[in-house]
Amino acid sequence: MTQAAGWLGIRPDHQFGLAALPYGSYTAAHHAEVYRVGVAIGDSVLDLTTATDRLMPGRAHLFRSGSLDEFLAAGDGCWTQVRDDLTRWLSEDAFRSAIEDLLVPMQKVSLRLPFTVADYVDFYASEHHATNIGRIFRPDSEPLTPNWKHLPIGYHGRAGTVVVSGTPVRRPCGQRLLPGAAGPEYGPCTRLDFEAELGFVVGSHSHLGEPVSVGRFTEHAFGVCLVNDWSARDIQAWEYVPLGPFLGKSFATTVSPWVLPIAALEHARVRPPSRDTELLGYLTEAENWGLDINFEVRLNGYLIATPPYSSMYWSPAQMLAHMTVNGASLRSGDLYASGTVSGTEPGQLGSLIELGWNGTAPVTLPDGSARPWLQDGDELSITATAPGPGGTRIGLGTAMGCILPATPA
């Protein structure tokens, strides 16, 4: 691996080595009004906006706005070429003098929402999570609804409240029906939760009326990010029948600032869990798009869960095919998330409602405090790593948020 480390000398176990190269958007401390596209490399950010001006002027327009929007729309041929060029610039000595001054220390930049979110869809692709939620909310029924193993269940969320990691999350107020109460009350959420998810960022659009088949996943999906689908369980429980989650989810969704290209996940691809229900043709995959990504969830710095993405029942290619089977078109910037990642073991659950079994068995932190639900001031962070080349691991960065107290009307 020493050769691949190149002139930068990134240590092989760094999450942002040459095999990762995720893209983001940032402002430098001394130029807060100037947005740039950056690439995370080691503990630095490469100013890709300026680097393309110097080394790839034909593509410089893709990065000039400082957002990933134009690059996402440029298509998979362009994504491959830019990644190939970046790898050469950062590993071959010949490029060192041209770009070395464009490496900014990570701690000197402010990371922004990397792209304009078009539509946001949230799936429900973990069998273990869906089973746990079914057991908690519908203890007298089969935990999985009859449709669950036939299609990846999903719904649209609020694109306008997707925020970048580090954005504080204010505890929402709203209606909830307290146990035994005759009617709903208004007040701050009493059951605030997180959901650790993987997000898929759509690059190339598709046309209205033309489904995107499972085999065309990599033509349209550009990359992945981490997602925290913050959830107000009390608001959600009262509102969600019959049309699904709305205000219980729409107050904020946190994403990691770095979008890791799908191409960086080639060593993470695994066969999804075996299916015990035959799938309709449009959901049948020839390729393996299970992903061996290990999540870590920390509350105030304490590791509370390690959800394994490899346990997800539905693959991202299947989600994309299902989302468009009715002819719904994709736009560049569409974001779809996997739903909570939960494994089979008690320590592998990706939400507090599961870890604390709906508040009945609160999570106890090493400092002795208990968490049936999130408290004001809590900091929740999600990180994840995936296998890279030669036994290394590459990282997806962090999706972090702190809870601010509610401000009731």
Added chain:
Amino acid sequence: MTQAAGWLGIRPDHQFGLAALPYGSYTAAHHAEVYRVGVAIGDSVLDLTTATDRLMPGRAHLFRSGSLDEFLAAGDGCWTQVRDDLTRWLSEDAFRSAIEDLLVPMQKVSLRLPFTVADYVDFYASEHHATNIGRIFRPDSEPLTPNWKHLPIGYHGRAGTVVVSGTPVRRPCGQRLLPGAAGPEYGPCTRLDFEAELGFVVGSHSHLGEPVSVGRFTEHAFGVCLVNDWSARDIQAWEYVPLGPFLGKSFATTVSPWVLPIAALEHARVRPPSRDTELLGYLTEAENWGLDINFEVRLNGYLIATPPYSSMYWSPAQMLAHMTVNGASLRSGDLYASGTVSGTEPGQLGSLIELGWNGTAPVTLPDGSARPWLQDGDELSITATAPGPGGTRIGLGTAMGCILPATPA
């Protein structure tokens, strides 16, 4: 009314008289690549992009893109001033020479989607519609869910598949469970439906974490349009438990090309239906935002329903306050729709599932044909009018779509 008709001489009963002045986006037949903002006036469209260049250069930047996006974001003070100026230009002789050449016959323009839809939310605000749907889908339960009279139920829809009137709608394919079948099948929708709704277009954004109270409705809501929330009832029925409608709705949503300012509806404001359930404070209104708008639904030209918007239980100010009570922010271009408008009478139902009672009592057209559901080739159009000044009526234009046959994979 003769004076108000001004130099244009619009007849007082025209839907686009001086009291209407809705905004849209168009291309002229001979300049298909040039987008302009237009104002409907009589049988013409005023080229507002050029008119502001001539008469209001300080605001010309708001209309230069040819979309309403910049104007929507400019805020309610600007909306009022532009409407006042437009009224003067189109009624006072002094302005005739400056703008007369900017009136384009309506039939010579192509109308486009008037604004970039940010987030799209669909409510369920008609008590009669929700009751009918409850009776059809859950015949053994109370038709309204326990939350229905406490909050306006809503969910997020797909913003990227909102299309302008006239766009053909391809019959969607997808999974549905046929009666008596052991498992789902893939195929074209067999129960294609429309839903006649009113849409509210958000102009001014709001900040994350800051609810918008009912009293601030007109600061944020710019105008209204007509909406057809096309629905695939078989796909919807199989997918919607537990997370709500998804592919049964996301293949297309048609909007009328003209956005009528809220200010044009001052004569349409009425008290909403009386409430039999006490509301929480954040939903309590001091002003009346019921709207006396009469809908007409035509199938292949035959009038099949006349839903009265005045019967809607939840007002648009209440929907806006509820949508943001959890701190969710608004963006300029957000669109929220009322849900199907249905009255109490058999001829006042705003969907085929209600008119034909889930296919059991198909609508018979004057040509003798029956419609349990929409057929390929059917043309469905929604129009509406509201009271204007002095006993006149103003129009909201048309939301029309034709059904194309499915193209199964």
